[in-house]
Amino acid sequence: xxxxxxxxxxxxxxxxxxxxxxxxxxxxxxxxxxxxxxxxxxxxxxxxxxxxxxxxxxxxxxxxxxxxxxxxxxxxxxxxxxxxxxxxxxxxxxxxxxxxxxxxxxxxxxxxxxxxxxxxxxxxxxxxxxxxxxxxxxxxxxxxxxxxxxxxxxxxxxxxxxxxxxxxxxxxxxxxxxxxxxxxxxxxxxxxxxxxxxxxxxxxxxxxxxxxxxxxxxxxxxxxxxxxxxxxxxxxxxxxxxxxxx
Amino acid sequence: xxxxxxxxxxxxxxxxxxxxxxxxxxxxxxxxxxxxxxxxxxxxxxxxxxxxxxxxxxxxxxxxxxxxxxxxxxxxxxxxxxxxxxxxxxxxxxxxxxxxxxxxxxxxxxxxxxxxxxxxxxxxxxxxxxxxxxxxxxxxxxxxxxxxxxxxxxxxxxxxxxxxxxxxxxxxxxxxxxxxxxxxxxxxxxxxxxxxxxxxxxxxxxxxxxxxxxxxxxxxxxxxxxxxxxxxxxxxxxxxxxxxxxxxxxxxxxxxxxxxxxxxxxxxxxxxxxxxxx
Amino acid sequence: xxxxxxxxxxxxxxxxxxxxxxxxxxxxxxxxxxxxxxxxxxxxxxxxxxxxxxxxxxxxxxxxxxxxxxxxxxxxxxxxxxxxxxxxxxxxxxxxxxxxxxxxxxxxxxxxxxxxxxxxxxxxxxxxxxxxxxxxxxxxxxxxxxxxxxxxxxxxxxxxxxxxxxxxxxxxxxxxxxxxxxxxxxxxxxxxxxxxxxxxxxxxxxxxxxxxxxxxxxxxxxxxxxxxxxxxxxxxxxxxxxxxxxxxxxxxxxxxxxxxxxxxxxxxxxxx
Ligand SMILES: Nc1ncnc2c1ncn2[C@@H]1O[C@H](COP(=O)(O)OP(=O)(O)OP(=O)(O)O)[C@@H](O)[C@H]1O
Ligand SMILES: [Mg+2]
Numbered sequence: 001x002x003x004x005x006x007x008x009x010x011x012x013x014x015x016x017x018x019x020x021x022x023x024x025x026x027x028x029x030x031x032x033x034x035x036x037x038x039x040x041x042x043x044x045x046x047x048x049x050x051x052x053x054x055x056x057x058x059x060x061x062x063x064x065x066x067x068x069x070x071x072x073x074x075x076x077x078x079x080x081x082x083x084x085x086x087x088x089x090x091x092x093x094x095x096x097x098x099x100x101x102x103x104x105x106x107x108x109x110x111x112x113x114x115x116x117x118x119x120x121x122x123x124x125x126x127x128x129x130x131x132x133x134x135x136x137x138x139x140x141x142x143x144x145x146x147x148x149x150x151x152x153x154x155x156x157x158x159x160x161x162x163x164x165x166x167x168x169x170x171x172x173x174x175x176x177x178x179x180x181x182x183x184x185x186x187x188x189x190x191x192x193x194x195x196x197x198x199x200x201x202x203x204x205x206x207x208x209x210x211x212x213x214x215x216x217x218x219x220x221x222x223x224x225x226x227x228x229x230x231x232x233x234x235x236x237x238x239x240x241x242x243x244x245x246x
Numbered sequence: 247x248x249x250x251x252x253x254x255x256x257x258x259x260x261x262x263x264x265x266x267x268x269x270x271x272x273x274x275x276x277x278x279x280x281x282x283x284x285x286x287x288x289x290x291x292x293x294x295x296x297x298x299x300x301x302x303x304x305x306x307x308x309x310x311x312x313x314x315x316x317x318x319x320x321x322x323x324x325x326x327x328x329x330x331x332x333x334x335x336x337x338x339x340x341x342x343x344x345x346x347x348x349x350x351x352x353x354x355x356x357x358x359x360x361x362x363x364x365x366x367x368x369x370x371x372x373x374x375x376x377x378x379x380x381x382x383x384x385x386x387x388x389x390x391x392x393x394x395x396x397x398x399x400x401x402x403x404x405x406x407x408x409x410x411x412x413x414x415x416x417x418x419x420x421x422x423x424x425x426x427x428x429x430x431x432x433x434x435x436x437x438x439x440x441x442x443x444x445x446x447x448x449x450x451x452x453x454x455x456x457x458x459x460x461x462x463x464x465x466x467x468x469x470x471x472x473x474x475x476x477x478x479x480x481x482x483x484x485x486x487x488x489x490x491x492x493x494x495x496x497x498x499x500x501x502x503x504x505x506x507x508x509x510x511x512x513x514x515x516x517x518x519x520x521x522x523x524x
Numbered sequence: 525x526x527x528x529x530x531x532x533x534x535x536x537x538x539x540x541x542x543x544x545x546x547x548x549x550x551x552x553x554x555x556x557x558x559x560x561x562x563x564x565x566x567x568x569x570x571x572x573x574x575x576x577x578x579x580x581x582x583x584x585x586x587x588x589x590x591x592x593x594x595x596x597x598x599x600x601x602x603x604x605x606x607x608x609x610x611x612x613x614x615x616x617x618x619x620x621x622x623x624x625x626x627x628x629x630x631x632x633x634x635x636x637x638x639x640x641x642x643x644x645x646x647x648x649x650x651x652x653x654x655x656x657x658x659x660x661x662x663x664x665x666x667x668x669x670x671x672x673x674x675x676x677x678x679x680x681x682x683x684x685x686x687x688x689x690x691x692x693x694x695x696x697x698x699x700x701x702x703x704x705x706x707x708x709x710x711x712x713x714x715x716x717x718x719x720x721x722x723x724x725x726x727x728x729x730x731x732x733x734x735x736x737x738x739x740x741x742x743x744x745x746x747x748x749x750x751x752x753x754x755x756x757x758x759x760x761x762x763x764x765x766x767x768x769x770x771x772x773x774x775x776x777x778x779x780x781x782x783x784x785x786x787x788x789x790x791x792x793x794x795x796x
Contacts, residue, residue, distance in 0.1 A: 089695065095713075096718065097721060110709050156703070402758065407758075408759065419747065421747065422745065423744070428651075431655070432744070432745055435654035435655040436659075437665055437745060
C-alpha cells in the first residue's frame with residue numbers, strides 16, 4: 001500500500017463514460033512541491049484524469065487522497081476541495097462578461113469570503129507578477145490568447161490553491177505565445193507549487209518536470225524522471241509515441 | 247296669470263280631444279281588417295311590463311293599455327278589440343298583415359319604413375340605472391347627486407356612454423366594454439357599481455341577464471340624446487295610419503300616454519323618474 | 525484628400541452612386557403615391573373618414589391622454605414579467621431531484637400560457653377572478669388584466685431566457701465550479717448574465733409586442749388609447765381617431781423596433 005499522507009494520491013482511479021473506460025486503474029502519488037507531467041496521445045485520458053482530480057468528473061472506483069483525506073467518497077460536497085485545487089483549461093474559459101479584475105475576484109469574494117480590498121490587493125499583486133498589471137480593467141475579448149491564458153492562471157492562483165492542475169494550457173496558443181505562458185509555469189514551480197501538467201510540449205516537460213507519466217488507453221504505462229523516459233523509455237508504446245513526435 | 251292660462255289650455259285640450267274622438271270614429275270605418283272590429287297584434291309571448299301575464303286582453307301592462315286607449319279613441323270599445331300574436335321579425339317583413347296594428351316595442355327606423363308603416367311614437371325610451379341588489383345604492387333614494395358618486399360601466403358605442411359623459415358626469419372614470427354582456431359581467435364581478443341602459447334593455451338586463459340586479463330609476467326623457475321611438479306597426483301604406491296617428495296625438499295631448507307610462511313603466515317597475523335637481 | 529488610395533477612391537465613388545440611386549427611387553415612389561392615390565375614385569371619401577384633420581385636431585389631445593394608461597400598464601407589467609420569467613426559467617433549469625415538481629410546474633406553465641391567446645386570458649382572468657367575490661380594490665380590471673398580460677408574456681420570456689441559459693457553453697459552468705463556486709452562484713454570476721445579454725434582442729421583440737398588447741385591457745373596462753379611439757369612432761362616425769391611435773402607437777414601437785434591430789446587428793458583429 002502506498003503512503004497516503006503524500007500531498008495527492010490516486011489509487012486505482014477508474015472513470016467510465018458509458019462503455020468507454022477513459023481512466024483505467026490509475027495509481028499516482030504527488031509530493032508537495034513536485035511537478036508531474038502527463039503525456040500521451042490525444043484521447044488517452046489526460047484531461048479526464050485532471051477533471052477527476054478536481055472532482056468535476058465523478059470516479060467509478062478507486063480513491064483520491066488529498067493530504068491523507070479521501071475526497072472521492074460518493075456524496076461528499078466537492079466544493080471545499082475544489083477551492084484547494086486550482087485547474088486551468090486548454091480553452092481558458094474566462095468569463096467573457098467580466099473584466100480581468102472581476103474574473104479574478106469573483107471566486108475569492110464568493111467562496112473565501114475575502115473582502116473586496118483584500119482580493120483586489122492579491123489580484124493586483126498576481127497581475128503584476130505575470131506582467132498583466134495594465135490589463136486589469138480589460139474584457140477578455142480584448143486580450144491575446146497568451147494574455148487570456150495567463151489571466152486564467154492568475155484566476156486560479158487567486159484562490160491560493162495547494163495544487164494546480166494545468167490541462168494543455170498552451171495548445172490553443174500561437175507558437176510565439178507559448179513561451180510567455182510556460183514562463184509562468186516555471187515561475188510557479190520555483191515557488192514550490194505542487195503541479196500536475198498535461199502537455200504536448202515535450203521539451204518543456206523534459207526541462208522542468210520532476211517526473212513524467214506516459215498515459216495510453218487510460219492507463220499509466222510508465223512513470224519516470226524526464227531524462228530517463230525521454231532518452232531510454234522502458235515500454236515499447238512509449239518509445240513509439242516519442243518517436244512519432246520527435 | 248299662470249294658473250289662468252293653464253286652465254284655459256286644459257279646456258281647449260279637452261274640447262279638441264272629444265271632437266277628434268268623434269271624428270276618429272268615422273275615420274276608421276271600412277278601413278279595418280274586419281268590419282267594426284280592430285285586430286291588434288303583440289309578441290308571442292309578451293313580457294311584462296309591456297303586457298302583464300301574457301294576457302293583453304286584460305289591458306294590464308303598458309302596451310296592452312296603450313292599445314286599448316288607441317282603440318277607444320278610434321271608436322272601438324274593449325269588446326270590439328281582437329288580439330293576435332306574431333313574432334317580432336315576421337311582422338317587419340313586407341307583405342299583407344293579419345292585424346290592423348302591431349305593438350311589441352318596435353323602434354321607428356328609416357330602413358323599416360321602407361317596408362312597413364309606423365304610427366306617431368307612443369313611447370320614447372328613457373335611460374335607466376341598474377345597480378346590484380346587495381349594494382348601498384339599491385337601498386337609498388336615487389337622485390342625480392347620489393348617482394354621480396357611483397362607478398359606471400357602459401357598452402362603448404351605445405347612447406349610454408355619451409349620456410354618462412355629457413349629462414350625468416359621474417365623479418369616477420367610466421369603464422367601457424364591447425357589449426352589454428361584458429358590462430353585466432363587470433357589474434357581477436363588482437368592478438363597477440352601476441350600468442345605464444335604455445329602459446327596455448335595463449328591464450331585460452335586470453330581469454333576465456343580471457342575477458341580483460335592481461333597476462333604481464330612470465332619467466327624465468329629455469336627457470336621452472339619442473332616444474328610440476316606439477311606434478305602432480302597420481302594413482305599408484295602411485289606410486288606417488291617419489286614424490291611428492290622430493288617436494295617438496290626442497292621447498299625447500290629454501296626458502293619457504304620460505299617465506300610462508308612469509303607471510306601467512315607472513310605478514310598476516320600481517324605476518321612478520329621477521329628479522335631476524336633487 | 526489626394527492621399528486616398530485608388531481602392532478608397534473607388535469605394536467612395538460607389539457609395540455616392542448608390543446613395544444617389546436610392547434617394548432618387550425613393551422620391552419617385554413617393555411622388556407616384558402622392559399624385560396617383562388622390563386620383564382613386566374613392567379617395568375623397570376615404571380622406572374624409574380616415575384622414576380628417578378637423579376630427580384629428582379635436583380628438584388627439586384626449587387620445588394622447590388615454591395613451592398614458594397604455595404607458596402605465598406597460599411600465600408596471602414589464603418588471604413583473606421579467607422577474608416572473610426569470611423565476612420560471614430557473615424552475616425549468618433545476619437539476620435537484622427533490623425539486624423535480626418545480627421543473628414540471630415550469631414546463632406546464634410555459635405550455636399553458638403560451639398556448640392560450642392573450643385576449644382570452646385577459647377575459648377569463650379579468651372577469652373570472654374578480655367574479656369570485658374579491659372586495660375592491662382587489663377586483664380591479666387593471667390588476668387582473670395586468671396579471672393576464674404578465675402570465676402570458678412571462679411564459680414567452682421564460683422560454684427565451686431558458687434557451688439563453690442553455691446556450692451558455694458548459695465549459696463556463698465547469699470553470700466556475702472548478703473555482704469552488706456553488707451552483708447558485710454559478711448561475712447568478714456566470715450563466716445568467718451571459719444568457720440575458722445574449723437574449724436581449726429576442727426579448728426586445730416581446731417588449732414591442734407588449735407595447736401593443738396592453739391595449740387588450742380595454743376589453744375588460746379601462747378606457748385606454750384603443751378604446752378611446754373606438755369611442756370617438758362611434759361618436760363621430762369617422763375612422764380618423766383610429767389612424768391617430770395607430771400613429772401614437774407607431775411613435776413608440778418604431779424606435780423600439782429599430783433599437784432591437786440595432787442590438788441584434790451589434791450582437792452578430794461581436795460573434796463573428
Ligand atoms: N463527457 C464525455 N463523454 C463521453 N466521452 C468522453 C467525455 N469526455 C471525454 N470523453 C472521451 O474520453 C476519452 C479521453 O478524453 P480526454 O479528453 O481525457 O483525452 P486527452 O488525453 O485529454 O486528449 P487530448 O490530448 O486530445 O486533449 C476520449 O476518447 C473522449 O472521447
Ligand atoms: Mg485534453
